[in-house]
Amino acid sequence: MAEIRLERVSTIFGKVHAVDDVDLTIANEEFMVLLGPSGCGKTTLLRSVAGLEQIHAGRIVLADREVTDLPPRKRDIAMVFQSYAVFPHLTVFENIAFGLRMKKMTGAEVKRRVEKAADLLHIGELLQRHPAQVSGGQRQRVAVARAIAMESGVILMDEPLSNLDALLRIEMRAELKRLLREIKATTIYVTHDQVEALSMGDRIAVMRAGKIVQVGDPLSVYNAPADRFVGGFIGNPPMNFLSAVLERDEAGLHVAIGGGRVVVSDLSSELASHVGREVVMGIRAENVEVRPGNGAANNGAVTARCLVVEPLGSHNLLTLSLGETQLKATTRPDDPIGPDDDVMLEIDPRRVRWLDAESGVAIGPAPEINSATTPA
Amino acid sequence: MRSQRLGWAPYALLLPSLIYMAIFFAAPMLQSFGLAFQDQSGAWSTASIERMLRDAQFQRALFTTVALIVLIIPIQFALALAMALVINARLKASGLWLYVFALPLGVSELAAGIIWFNIFTERGWLNTILEGFGLVERPYIFLNPQEPFWLILAVVLAESWRATSIIMIILVAGLQSIPRDYLEAADVFGATTMQKVRRVILPLLRPSLQVALILRTILAFQVFATVIAIAGRGLTVLAAEAYRWYGDLRDVHVAAAYAGLILLLSIISTILFLWLLPTREEQLA
Amino acid sequence: MTADARPLAAVPPERAPLRRRRAGRQRLVGRGLLYLVAALMALWVLLPVYMVTVTAFSPRDLVFLYPKSFIPVEISTDSLAFFANATGVIPALWRSVQVAIVTLIISMVIGAPAGYAIARFAFRGRNAYRLLILSTRAFPIVILSIPLAIAFIQWGIYDTIWAVALMHTALALPFTVLITSSIFVSVPRELEEAAQTLGSTPVGAFFKVVLPLALPGLAAAAIFTFVLSWNEVFAAVILTLRERTLPALVLTVLTQSPLPFRFAAAFFMLAPSLIVIFFIRKYLLGLWGRVVK
Numbered sequence: 001m002a003e004i005r006l007e008r009v010s011t012i013f014g015k016v017h018a019v020d021d022v023d024l025t026i027a028n029e030e031f032m033v034l035l036g037p038s039g040c041g042k043t044t045l046l047r048s049v050a051g052l053e054q055i056h057a058g059r060i061v062l063a064d065r066e067v068t069d070l071p072p073r074k075r076d077i078a079m080v081f082q083s084y085a086v087f088p089h090l091t092v093f094e095n096i097a098f099g100l101r102m103k104k105m106t107g108a109e110v111k112r113r114v115e116k117a118a119d120l121l122h123i124g125e126l127l128q129r130h131p132a133q134v135s136g137g138q139r140q141r142v143a144v145a146r147a148i149a150m151e152s153g154v155i156l157m158d159e160p161l162s163n164l165d166a167l168l169r170i171e172m173r174a175e176l177k178r179l180l181r182e183i184k185a186t187t188i189y190v191t192h193d194q195v196e197a198l199s200m201g202d203r204i205a206v207m208r209a210g211k212i213v214q215v216g217d218p219l220s221v222y223n224a225p226a227d228r229f230v231g232g233f234i235g236n237p238p239m240n241f242l243s244a245v246l247e248r249d250e251a252g253l254h255v256a257i258g259g260g261r262v263v264v265s266d267l268s269s270e271l272a273s274h275v276g277r278e279v280v281m282g283i284r285a286e287n288v289e290v291r292p293g294n295g296a297a298n299n300g301a302v303t304a305r306c307l308v309v310e311p312l313g314s315h316n317l318l319t320l321s322l323g324e325t326q327l328k329a330t331t332r333p334d335d336p337i338g339p340d341d342d343v344m345l346e347i348d349p350r351r352v353r354w355l356d357a358e359s360g361v362a363i364g365p366a367p368e369i370n371s372a373t374t375p376a
Numbered sequence: 377m378r379s380q381r382l383g384w385a386p387y388a389l390l391l392p393s394l395i396y397m398a399i400f401f402a403a404p405m406l407q408s409f410g411l412a413f414q415d416q417s418g419a420w421s422t423a424s425i426e427r428m429l430r431d432a433q434f435q436r437a438l439f440t441t442v443a444l445i446v447l448i449i450p451i452q453f454a455l456a457l458a459m460a461l462v463i464n465a466r467l468k469a470s471g472l473w474l475y476v477f478a479l480p481l482g483v484s485e486l487a488a489g490i491i492w493f494n495i496f497t498e499r500g501w502l503n504t505i506l507e508g509f510g511l512v513e514r515p516y517i518f519l520n521p522q523e524p525f526w527l528i529l530a531v532v533l534a535e536s537w538r539a540t541s542i543i544m545i546i547l548v549a550g551l552q553s554i555p556r557d558y559l560e561a562a563d564v565f566g567a568t569t570m571q572k573v574r575r576v577i578l579p580l581l582r583p584s585l586q587v588a589l590i591l592r593t594i595l596a597f598q599v600f601a602t603v604i605a606i607a608g609r610g611l612t613v614l615a616a617e618a619y620r621w622y623g624d625l626r627d628v629h630v631a632a633a634y635a636g637l638i639l640l641l642s643i644i645s646t647i648l649f650l651w652l653l654p655t656r657e658e659q660l661a
Numbered sequence: 662m663t664a665d666a667r668p669l670a671a672v673p674p675e676r677a678p679l680r681r682r683r684a685g686r687q688r689l690v691g692r693g694l695l696y697l698v699a700a701l702m703a704l705w706v707l708l709p710v711y712m713v714t715v716t717a718f719s720p721r722d723l724v725f726l727y728p729k730s731f732i733p734v735e736i737s738t739d740s741l742a743f744f745a746n747a748t749g750v751i752p753a754l755w756r757s758v759q760v761a762i763v764t765l766i767i768s769m770v771i772g773a774p775a776g777y778a779i780a781r782f783a784f785r786g787r788n789a790y791r792l793l794i795l796s797t798r799a800f801p802i803v804i805l806s807i808p809l810a811i812a813f814i815q816w817g818i819y820d821t822i823w824a825v826a827l828m829h830t831a832l833a834l835p836f837t838v839l840i841t842s843s844i845f846v847s848v849p850r851e852l853e854e855a856a857q858t859l860g861s862t863p864v865g866a867f868f869k870v871v872l873p874l875a876l877p878g879l880a881a882a883a884i885f886t887f888v889l890s891w892n893e894v895f896a897a898v899i900l901t902l903r904e905r906t907l908p909a910l911v912l913t914v915l916t917q918s919p920l921p922f923r924f925a926a927a928f929f930m931l932a933p934s935l936i937v938i939f940f941i942r943k944y945l946l947g948l949w950g951r952v953v954k
Contacts, residue, residue, distance in 0.1 A: 052854050072857040085855035089873045102860030150859065386782035389774040390790060393838060396771055400809065400831035401797055407808035455702075462699045475942045476703045479710065482934025484892030486908050490915075490927035491713045497920070499727035501712045507728055515727065537709060569691075591798070598801050601894045601912055605923075608916045615803050615895060622899060628807055635804035642801060 002063045002153035002186040003028050004049065009058035011041075011048050018044040019055070020210035026186060026203075031177070033201035034190045037233065041210040042190045043158055049188060050156050051075050062154055073102070075154075078147035082159040084139050086131045086146075092118075093127040096146045117149035120179060137168050144176070148183060155185040161196065173199055194234045198222065206230050223284075224366030228355055231282050237317065240288070240327035242281045243357060246274050255281060258322045258345070260302035265349035271364045274356070279363070282353035288329035290318060294342035301344040306337055320345070411632035424629035428621075428637070431630075433612050440528065440603075441613045441641075445596045447532045448539075452592065453585075455540045460547035461573070474548075481541045489605025492534035493519070496526070496606070521610035530606050535599060543588045550584025551577065586653045593649070594642045614638050710931070717741060717928035724921040744925035753910040754929070756822055760897075760906055761890040763826035765883050768833040769841075773879065776841030777867070781850065794835045802832060806899040813900060824900045829890040837886060844878035845871065881944035888934050 004026040011019040019041045026032045034042040047053040049060055051072035060068050067075045078099070087095050094101075096114045105113075118124045121141040123134075131139055140160060147155055160176075161169045177200045180187050191197055197204045198218040205215045206226075214226035225231035231239035244255035246264075253264035253271065262281065264271060271279075294303055307326070308319040315330045320343065329345065337343060354363045415423035428434055459477050463470060480488070495501045496518045503515035518526040554577065562572045578585075600615040612620075618634035621627050715731070716724055720739040744750060775794075779787060809828055813819040818827075848871050856866035897909035905913065911926045918926075 050854075050858055052857070071862075072854075073860045073862060077858060079855065079858040081851045081855055083849065083851050085849065085851040087852060087855075087870055089870075098856065099859030102865075146855075146859070156858075386778040386784040386787075389778035392771045393775040393794075393834060394790075396831070396834060397794075397797060400827060401800070401805065404805045404808040404812065405800065407812070408804045411808060411811075458698065459702055462695060462702065465695055467696060467699060471942070473699055473703065475939065476706055478938065478942065479706050479935060482888055482892075482931070482938040484894060484908060484930055484934070486894050486912055486915075487892075487927045487930040490923050491709045491931075494713050494716055494924055494927070495709060499725055499729070501729050504728040537705070594799050594801065598803055598895065601908070604912065605915060615801075618803050618807070619895070619898065622807060622810075628811065631807050632804075635801065635807055638801045639804050642799060646799065 003061075004032075004063075004154065004186060004188065005059075005061040006045075006049070007059045007061070009045070009048060009055050009060060011044050011053055012056045017210045019048060021057070022210075022212055024205060024212060024215065026188060029184050029186055031180060031187045031189065031200060031202045033197040033204045034188060034207055035192070035194060035197040035201075035204050035233075036207035037192060039209075040207040042192075042207050044210075045207070046156050046158055046188055046190045050077055050079050076152050077154045077156055078150040078152045079156040080143045080147045080158065080160045082162060084143040084160075084163075086139050086142050088131050090130075091127065092123065092129055092131065092134070092142050095131070095142055096127075096149050098146065099150045113149045113151070114145075117145040120148060120182075121145040137164055137172070140164060140172070144179075148179075148185075151183075153185060155180065155187045157187065157189045159191055160189075162191070162193070169196075176200070195236065198234070206233065220366065223351070224353060224362070225282070226362055228280065228282070228360035231353060231355075235284060237285050237328045239282045239284050239353070241355070242283070242322065242325055242327065243278055244281060246271070246277060246279045248272075248275045255279065257281070258302040258304055260345075262302065262347050262352065263349045264354070265352070271354055274363065278357040280355040280357050280360070281347075282355055282362075283327075283347055283351060285317065285328040286315075286330045287348055287351040288327065289346040289348075290320070290329050290331050290335075290337060291344045291346065292337055292341060293344045301346060304343055304345055306339055306341045306343055309338055408632050408635055411629050412636045414629050416627060416629060424627070425633045427627075428617075428630050428633040431617075433617055433620075437612045437614050437617045438637075440524075440611055441597060441599065441615075443528060444531060444535070444599060444613065445593060447528070448535050448596055449589070449593060451532065451536045452540050452543055453589070455536065456543035456547055456588075459540065459544040460551055461577075463544070463548050464551045477544055478541045480538050481545075483538055485538065485599070485601040486605055488534050488538035489531075489602035492530055492537065492602075493606050496530045519606065519610070521607070524611060527607040527611050531599070531603055531611065534602050534606060535596070538602070539592060539595070543592055546584050546588040546591075547581065550581050554580045582653060586649060589653070590646050590649050593645045597638050597642050597645070614641075710935075713924055713927050713931070716924045719921075721921045724924060740921040740925040741928065744922050744929065747922060749905065749910055750907070753905050753907045756904060757891055757907040760822045760825045760829060761887045763822065764829040764833055764890040765886045767826065767830045768837045768886055769879070769883055771830070772834050772837030773841045775838045776843075777845050777871075779838070779842040780845035781853075791839075794838050798835045802828075802893075802896050805831065806896040809896075810899050819900065820902045820904050822904065822906075825897050825906060826890075828896045828900055829893055832893070832896070833886045833889055836889070837882060840882045840885075841875075841879060844875050844882065847878070848874045878944060881941040884937055884941050888937055891934060892930070 004024075006022055006024040009019055009022045010017060022041075022045060024032075034045060036042050044053055048055045049062075051067065051070060051074075055068065058068075059066060062075060062077070087098065090098070093114055096117055097110050100110045100113055114127070115124065118127055121144055123138060123141045123145060126134055126138060126142075131142065134142070140163070144160065147157075161172055164172060173196060189196075189200065198221075201218060203215060203217050204221050206213045206221065206229075208229055214221055214230050216224075221230065222234055225234065225239065228241060231241070242257060244257050244262075246253060246255055248254075251263070253275065254261045255264070290306075291301075293301075302322070304320040304322045304327075306318055307321050310317040310319075311333060314333065316333055316335055316337075318329045318331060318337065320327050320329055322345075331337060351367050353367055355361065356363055412424060413420060413422065415421045463474055463477065467473060483491070493500075498515050498517050498519070502518065503512065506512045507515065518530060520526065558576055558580065559572060562576050567575070598615050599613055600619070603611050603613050603616060614634055614637060618631045618638070621634065622631035712729075715733050716729075717740055718733065718736050718738065719726070720735055720737040721743060723735060723737075724740060726734065778784075779791060806828065809824075810819065813824045818824050852870050852874070853863070853866040856870045857863060861869060892908065894908040894912055897906045898912055901909050907926075907930060911923075911930070915923060915926075
């Protein structure tokens with residue numbers, strides 16, 4: 001059972017709380033992604049779990065063992081570094097075998113484990129070469145093989161794919177995900193790339209300024225961000241945020257936007273208490289339906305003007321102007337709407353994420369997650 | 377309570393060096409000042425310093441030392457800069473050029489002095505070349521104690537020859553840290569080589585130049601064996617006087633006074649260079 | 662070039678190649694000039710060495726030959742043997758070797774750990790220490806040798822190789838500390854951390870990962886320290902009386918020695934350093950480049 005528990009962990013550098021009172025539990029065999037912009041503390045948190053940074057408050061428990069005061073070598077972990085940290089003076093074989101030799105295993109056992117790990121990473125023929133003689137992508141595989149060979153139950157990865165070129169990265173993403181599932185390790189994976197996070201993680205912990213802002217499975221984080229920061233950070237393009245005043249009439253709650261209105265489908269009292277005040281409407285580009293026209297029919301549709309059309313192959317990304325704000329919407333690739341066209345928007349109220357205008361924090365329960373609208 | 381894992385480690389690693397420097401550096405330094413301000417009986421007085429100042433050789437030594445420095449430094453820096461630029465131009469076999477230019481690094485003051493004595497001596501190579509080109513009829517006695525001019529010139533050449541490599545290497549390292557983009561931008565904007573050197577390279581080379589200047593000048597104040605090897609007793613410099621008072625005249629106090637003077641001059645020149653060539657770190661930012 | 666005011670299409674094709682050719686020729690001339698300058702400077706460096714070598718390898722009487730001949734008239738080890746057999750030379754040579762080796766060892770043993778500390782740990786006082794070490798490079802050896810001579814007399818080690826070695830170590834230490842520190846910096850810290858996550862102790866990580874990678878640079882620094890000590894003359898001549906090192910011995914008898922002796926001496930002092938510098942030439946730039954920082 002390699003469950004990882006982080007209890008009120010804080011790591012301080014000088015006056016800065018790089019990791020600020022973090023609580024997180026990672027279940028056995030779970031793939032947890034720590035996601036956030038640079039400087040948010042995700043790498044520091046990972047290194048704290050590894051024992052490479054000393055924490056100043058809190059506890060770290062690995063597999064029911066408290067490891068808070070233990071040095072890295074006693075924590076039974078394996079780590080893959082962003083720069084791979086493959087030892088230049090050793091062969092690929094000796095690199096992968098390094099940790100095993102530290103454990104004083106027999107030659108036969110070392111050989112078996114090294115070859116097994118090398119096979120899993122498809123670098124079996126490179127074993128006798130030196131790191132300088134193999135490509136960057138292959139060095140990355142050596143780093144992963146070295147960690148896997150330890151068979152330690154806990155694997156920590158610090159942006160292992162960020163130094164690979166784009167195509168290789170996509171390949172390795174799928175390979176890694178499958179591999180880590182096969183070897184049944186509990187994994188903490190740090191990245192600043194939200195696509196990686198969504199594609200690989202069982203759960204994502206979004207971090208900002210040393211704190212965890214939201215933890216959840218990818219779809220939840222995508223469709224029901226806990227605040228404006230998460231909504232803007234996850235998804236490509238970021239979630240649209242429109243401000244409007246919440247009003248009430250006989251039909252219920254709504255906001256008036258762009259000459260039309262968007263009805264509130266959530267009938268919770270939390271949102272109701274915001275009547276008369278400004279709220280923020282968060283809606284993803286793929287949940288904004290765009291139709292040609294200028295709202296002369298006065299059916300309450302929101303009107304906007306199309307500014308830019310970006311044909312992305314699988315869909316078109318439209319940049320629309322709505323008064324002083326802009327938002328993004330997607331349409332089918334053969335949609336005739338072009339720049340400078342007047343359009344009408346249909347926003348599905350069930351997909352809207354309502355946020356408090358001042359704090360940016362979400363109001364009310366999560367919107368429905370429709371499997372038909374998947375992240376772009 | 378968090379255990380401070382290995383917080384003491386760096387200090388433990390530094391300690392031996394600090395202790396060593398305290399014993400073999402700080403202590404002797406202070407002692408040296410003490411010695412200089414004592415007279416021969418050990419009592420505090422400025423007698424030793426006065427002895428130094430009134431000594432017949434003092435002015436000659438001071439003058440010669442300063443003259444040497446004033447001549448050597450510019451020559452060396454021009455040479456070193458030229459060498460560094462050549463190395464930086466990446467000619468074929470630049471590794472070989474680097475080794476050749478760096479050869480004098482392994483040459484001691486003493487050996488360099490003897491080498492140039494060999495060249496300037498009456499039956500030496502310089503006379504051979506001069507006579508070969510018909511510039512003189514008979515070998516000229518360059519190393520004549522009555523003609524300090526040639527003696528000083530020979531020492532200047534010897535020291536320039538010997539110590540240019542160190543400066544060249546510092547400059548090459550500095551040159552290589554200049555981002556290529558700056559030089560390419562200068563090219564695109566139409567700069568000639570001379571303009572590039574004056575307006576891009578030299579300013580960016582300032583930190584290296586400053587360090588090299590300060591270092592070389594401090595070392596030049598201690599010039600010793602080169603002078604003896606070339607001029608024997610024909611020339612004297614501060615360090616040689618220090619040695620003479622220590623060894624021949626057996627007065628450690630005056631010797632220490634000379635040493636203190638050398639230190640003082642070193643400090644003054646350092647401050648001078650720091651003032652004349654302030655480095656602006658933001659140049660590379 | 663302002664001559665190119667016309668659009669390219671307006672330039673008749675026969676004209677264009679000429680401009681390119683001219684520019685190419687300019688570059689060639691510039692390049693040629695560069696090689697000429699390089700050759701001249703190489704000559705400036707090599708000629709004096711060649712001259713003293715030719716003189717040192719002449720029989721004793723031919724040392725006085727005038728005019729000197731660039732092509733050696735007769736090559737002989739006569740002068741060299743004369744020097745080597747002169748009183749006290751071989752022992753002095755041996756003493757120089759001993760002093761240099763001891764200096765190398767002590768300065769590495771004391772300096773490398775300090776270099777490592779500076780490289781790896783961000784501790785309070787780090788900059789102060791670096792500044793301190795840097796500033797000691799500025800202190801003249803003259804001012805240290807004299808009081809140390811007195812101290813050594815009191816301690817009873819005056820006129821021994823230990824005296825000179827200890828002094829030389831003090832000279833070399835700042836150098837050693839700063840160079841080893843930048844050598845260690847060039848070994849990525851992540852390699853040590855990776856070793857630790859794989860089960861190694863911090864000390865183990867140093868010996869298994871850092872040291873093998875730092876070794877070439879450390880060796881070059883050690884050799885440079887050797888040359889430093891081998892060539893040093895002022896402290897050697899103050900701190901010794903009878904047990905002279907080679908430079909000290911040569912200096913004290915120089916003005917009374919016959920010319921063959923002197924030139925042979927120069928060659929003896931020169932040759933080892935030249936050979937050694939050849940072996941570490943790859944690291945020279947790294948060594949002195951780092952020292953500046």
